[in-house]
Amino acid sequence: MSSEQIIFYFFAAMVLISALLVVSIHNLVRSIFLFFVTLFSLAALYVFAFADFVAITQVVIYVGGVLVLMLFAFMLSNKELLSKINPVKGIIRVNHIVAILVCTLFLFILLNVIIKADFESLSWIKTADQINGKDNTVHQIGIQTMTRYLLPFEVLSVLLLMALIGAAHLARKEKKV
Amino acid sequence: MPVSDIQIFLVLPVVVLPLISFLFIFAGKKLNTENLALFHISVSFLLSLYLFSAIWDKQTFHIQWSWFSVGGTEFKAGILLNNLSVLMMVLVSGIATLVHVYSRVYMKGDPNIHKYWAYLGLFCFSMLSLVISDSLLLIYLFWELVGFSSYLLIGFWYTRDSAARASKKAFIMNRIGDLGFLTGIMIIYQQFHTLDLTLLFAENGFMQTSFIQNAMWVSDTSGMPEIWLTIAGAVFFLGAMAKSAQFPLHTWLPDAMEGPTSVSSLIHAATMVAAGVFLIARIYPVFNPQVLNMMVITGTITAFMAATIALTQNDIKRILAYSTISQLGFMIMALGIGAYSESIFHLSTHAFFKCLLFLAAGAVIHEMHHHRDKLGLDFDFQDIRRMGGLRKRMPLACISMCIASAALIGLPLTSGFLSKDAMLIKTFEWASEQVGILKIVPYLMLLSSALTAFYISRLIFKVFFAKPDVISSPVISAAKDAPKQMTYVLLILAFLSTFLPFSLNPLSYEVSWLWSGFRSVESTQAGFYHQLIPVIVNAISMLLIILAYLMYVNGKYSRLASGEGLLFRVSSGEWYLNQFYSFTFVKSVEKLAELSWRIDRYVIDSIVLSTAAVVRNISDFSRWTDKNIVDGAVNGSGAMVSKAGSIFRMLQSGRLQHYLLSILLILLTFLILTFFI
Amino acid sequence: MIPLSHFLFISACLFCIGLYAVLTKRNAIQVLIGIEFMINAAVLNFVAFGRFDANGGGGQMFALFAIVLAAAGVAVALAIILNVYKHFKTIDPVKTDTLKD
Numbered sequence: 001m002s003s004e005q006i007i008f009y010f011f012a013a014m015v016l017i018s019a020l021l022v023v024s025i026h027n028l029v030r031s032i033f034l035f036f037v038t039l040f041s042l043a044a045l046y047v048f049a050f051a052d053f054v055a056i057t058q059v060v061i062y063v064g065g066v067l068v069l070m071l072f073a074f075m076l077s078n079k080e081l082l083s084k085i086n087p088v089k090g091i092i093r094v095n096h097i098v099a100i101l102v103c104t105l106f107l108f109i110l111l112n113v114i115i116k117a118d119f120e121s122l123s124w125i126k127t128a129d130q131i132n133g134k135d136n137t138v139h140q141i142g143i144q145t146m147t148r149y150l151l152p153f154e155v156l157s158v159l160l161l162m163a164l165i166g167a168a169h170l171a172r173k174e175k176k177v
Numbered sequence: 178m179p180v181s182d183i184q185i186f187l188v189l190p191v192v193v194l195p196l197i198s199f200l201f202i203f204a205g206k207k208l209n210t211e212n213l214a215l216f217h218i219s220v221s222f223l224l225s226l227y228l229f230s231a232i233w234d235k236q237t238f239h240i241q242w243s244w245f246s247v248g249g250t251e252f253k254a255g256i257l258l259n260n261l262s263v264l265m266m267v268l269v270s271g272i273a274t275l276v277h278v279y280s281r282v283y284m285k286g287d288p289n290i291h292k293y294w295a296y297l298g299l300f301c302f303s304m305l306s307l308v309i310s311d312s313l314l315l316i317y318l319f320w321e322l323v324g325f326s327s328y329l330l331i332g333f334w335y336t337r338d339s340a341a342r343a344s345k346k347a348f349i350m351n352r353i354g355d356l357g358f359l360t361g362i363m364i365i366y367q368q369f370h371t372l373d374l375t376l377l378f379a380e381n382g383f384m385q386t387s388f389i390q391n392a393m394w395v396s397d398t399s400g401m402p403e404i405w406l407t408i409a410g411a412v413f414f415l416g417a418m419a420k421s422a423q424f425p426l427h428t429w430l431p432d433a434m435e436g437p438t439s440v441s442s443l444i445h446a447a448t449m450v451a452a453g454v455f456l457i458a459r460i461y462p463v464f465n466p467q468v469l470n471m472m473v474i475t476g477t478i479t480a481f482m483a484a485t486i487a488l489t490q491n492d493i494k495r496i497l498a499y500s501t502i503s504q505l506g507f508m509i510m511a512l513g514i515g516a517y518s519e520s521i522f523h524l525s526t527h528a529f530f531k532c533l534l535f536l537a538a539g540a541v542i543h544e545m546h547h548h549r550d551k552l553g554l555d556f557d558f559q560d561i562r563r564m565g566g567l568r569k570r571m572p573l574a575c576i577s578m579c580i581a582s583a584a585l586i587g588l589p590l591t592s593g594f595l596s597k598d599a600m601l602i603k604t605f606e607w608a609s610e611q612v613g614i615l616k617i618v619p620y621l622m623l624l625s626s627a628l629t630a631f632y633i634s635r636l637i638f639k640v641f642f643a644k645p646d647v648i649s650s651p652v653i654s655a656a657k658d659a660p661k662q663m664t665y666v667l668l669i670l671a672f673l674s675t676f677l678p679f680s681l682n683p684l685s686y687e688v689s690w691l692w693s694g695f696r697s698v699e700s701t702q703a704g705f706y707h708q709l710i711p712v713i714v715n716a717i718s719m720l721l722i723i724l725a726y727l728m729y730v731n732g733k734y735s736r737l738a739s740g741e742g743l744l745f746r747v748s749s750g751e752w753y754l755n756q757f758y759s760f761t762f763v764k765s766v767e768k769l770a771e772l773s774w775r776i777d778r779y780v781i782d783s784i785v786l787s788t789a790a791v792v793r794n795i796s797d798f799s800r801w802t803d804k805n806i807v808d809g810a811v812n813g814s815g816a817m818v819s820k821a822g823s824i825f826r827m828l829q830s831g832r833l834q835h836y837l838l839s840i841l842l843i844l845l846t847f848l849i850l851t852f853f854i
Numbered sequence: 855m856i857p858l859s860h861f862l863f864i865s866a867c868l869f870c871i872g873l874y875a876v877l878t879k880r881n882a883i884q885v886l887i888g889i890e891f892m893i894n895a896a897v898l899n900f901v902a903f904g905r906f907d908a909n910g911g912g913g914q915m916f917a918l919f920a921i922v923l924a925a926a927g928v929a930v931a932l933a934i935i936l937n938v939y940k941h942f943k944t945i946d947p948v949k950t951d952t953l954k955d
Contacts, residue, residue: 011909015868021889031884045861046898046901049856049902053914054901054914057918058897058921062921070928073883096878103873109874110869111863119920120859125906128907130905131906131908143917148915162860163926163930
């Protein structure tokens with residue numbers, strides 16, 4: 001097993017374990033920080049798919065933006081949320097069992113589909129020219145953004161503006177009527 | 178005159194007008210009721226006079242409508258007018274009209290006067306309908322209605338205890354007879370499957386064509402044992418007995434004198450009591466010889482008994498009541514011997530003179546009552562011992578009453594002479610063909626007739642001729658003749674009590690149109706009795722009248738009149754029949770009631786109580802079971818259901834995540850189906 | 855060289871974990887985290903397939919777009935959560951089961 005593979009599976013394990021911890025830990029603050037670990041590991045996985053720019057973006061936007069936002073939102077809301085998670089254990093347990101069953105089943109189906117589809121042997125995958133490690137993807141993305149994906153890019157910027165304004169509007173203090 | 182449709186519209190008003198008067202008075206204002214009632218009954222009377230002239234001895238009028246049907250049998254209602262009905266119609270409406278006129282004065286000032294007129298209307302309606310009905314069922318219906326309206330009228334002064342009791346007594350006594358009537362109707366219906374009078378009793382009707390064969394009474398439609406014919410006759414006769422106050426069901430009539438005198442006159446002298454006689458006459462073919470003999474015996478006993486009782490009574494109305502019973506006994510007896518036309522003849526003459534007697538007595542009572550209350554004295558104003566010497570004070574009443582009495586006795590030149598002698602002659606003729614005990618009948622009747630002469634002259638002499646009583650002399654001297662309206666009525670009735678309206682020859686009933694109107698077979702037997710009987714009767718009567726004069730006016734033979742002796746007491750005690758009834762029936766019923774009370778108290782109550790105890794124990798047990806077992810089961814299952822419900826509710830709570838879960842489940846199902854099956 | 859299917863396996867697992875969080879968590883922020891997991895699983899798939907499109911670069915472009923959109927979504931969602939908290943005094947999705955009025 002090459003070092004590449006070892007690192008990949010290490011990060012993959014990190015992703016899965018931290019994600020499981022995020023959803024299973026009761027302490028909200030801890031789970032948010034574990035979420036950070038997950039996203040960071042995920043960014044590492046992107047690198048293995050030769051998407052270094054995406055990985056950087058992931059780190060910048062998620063870790064730098066989303067996570068901080070979440071922490072702020074969390075801190076702006078009541079502190080009780082820190083401790084209060086499971087008022088009624090029985091119901092939660094039943095719900096959890098059902099949810100776990102459903103998710104496992106879903107996972108099973110997904111894996112089954114992935115195996116059955118056998119993407120490696122698909123013709124377009126075989127004939128496609130793959131990105132190799134020497135290509136500069138940032139260069140490529142820059143060109144694509146300004147040519148082929150210009151319209152979506154502009155629309156996205158407008159959308160971001162709208163989201164910015166909308167979020168600010170929603171989050172502002174309501175005037176007492 | 179042919180039967181025309183116009184006559185229907187003449188017949189119906191006769192009957193319906195009094196009913197309209199009744200309804201108007203009850204529904205409308207209580208003003209001018211006397212004029213309203215008088216108007217209706219007079220129109221009714223005039224119409225019946227016209228019908229009488231159109232139908233008497235000329236034709237029979239019969240019209241029918243379908244009434245209702247039960248199963249396959251159709252009942253018909255209709256009007257049947259023949260000699261008998263039109264005669265009764267005129268009699269009833271005529272006397273009713275006169276009584277209406279009389280009552281205007283007599284009942285003046287009574288607080289419930291409008292009720293009086295209404296009841297009179299109802300009574301006239303039912304009586305007239307009874308007379309013209311063509312089916313036994315209808316007759317029964319109106320028979321009951323007559324009984325009911327008479328109940329209302331007897332109890333008119335219902336605040337008086339005795340009046341209330343008398344009305345109840347009359348009602349109950351009549352029920353006994355009604356039961357008989359109803360039974361008779363059932364037997365007739367069973368035998369012939371119809372209740373139509375014409376079909377049943379006309380010439381060659383079902384009754385005549387039915388015959389006795391091998392002890393079976395056979396008709397076209399069915400047959401039954403012979404005994405039922407006798408029973409049918411007997412029960413019909415029972416009905417007539419109650420209505421016509423025959424022994425032993427007569428006791429209600431004297432008590433019914435509690436009603437207003439005018440009512441007594443109308444109902445209990447002239448019309449209602451005649452209904453029994455009328456019924457017998459209507460269904461005459463039903464009666465076989467056994468029943469006819471029964472009638473003779475009953476009639477004779479009644480006539481004799483009532484005459485003896487009347488001898489010693491002191492209440493003026495009671496005397497007249499017993500006199501009525503006695504005369505009704507005469508009529509029933511006459512029917513029993515087959516003297517059909519004589520009986521009806523006597524019925525009509527009697528209606529007039531008895532009505533007159535009552536009304537004249539009413540006038541006397543009215544005066545006595547009036548002046549007694551005015552002078553503030555206290556005595557029984559109906560007691561003949563308190564009267565006397567009224568001849569000079571009330572000459573018109575005296576004259577009319579004397580005429581009526583003469584008619585009752587049967588003195589010549591009166592209507593009673595014709596009818597009574599006719600009956601007696603027939604009785605003797607009939608008895609000459611009989612054997613055994615029935616031979617006595619005519620002599621008993623003769624005796625009764627003689628007693629009649631005595632008691633009615635006693636009444637007359639005591640009231641009008643004797644010296645006034647010490648207590649009541651101020652009243653007597655204040656009395657004067659009744660007001661005009663009443664007096665006119667008395668005079669009209671006095672005229673009707675003479676021979677003139679009935680026969681041109683005052684001495685022979687055989688030329689009377691009324692008598693010949695009912696004669697079925699030409700009577701050829703102008704026999705030996707024909708001359709003898711009237712002479713004997715009148716001779717005895719004259720003797721007794723003189724005796725009565727001596728006794729009650731001149732005061733001789735005072736020991737005889739003083740009320741000593743067994744016979745006197747039996748008579749004044751009204752043969753102790755009321756006491757006998759009270760002892761046998763009332764007492765035994767009371768005993769029975771006490772026995773049943775005891776049974777109830779000790780046997781039934783203990784059974785009930787022990788049952789209750791058992792039930793209570795059972796219910797205790799079941800309560801325990803209920804609480805612990807049934808409730809447990811119910812609550813347990815309820816809890817189970819609610820548990821299951823809350824479990825399911827967790828999945829189907831309507832919450833966001835649960836919705837998502839459901840969506841996923843469906844999606845999963847879809848995917849599984851797609852990929853694995 | 856990492857096989858494509860391994861990326862896909864990881865993405866599937868991540869997706870299901872996110873799904874589980876969405877289904878069970880009783881805190882809106884944790885639910886939001888679950889959604890982010892699922893978006894990231896999708897992004898991972900884009901990136902993994904994008905390896906085979908060297909000239910077009912479609913996979914990576916879409917991954918970028920998705921990340922940006924997710925960020926925008928998170929911003930709006932957090933604003934909503936704050937509002938919900940103001941209104942209901944809780945951010946438990948179980949309890950916030952009524953619409954306005």
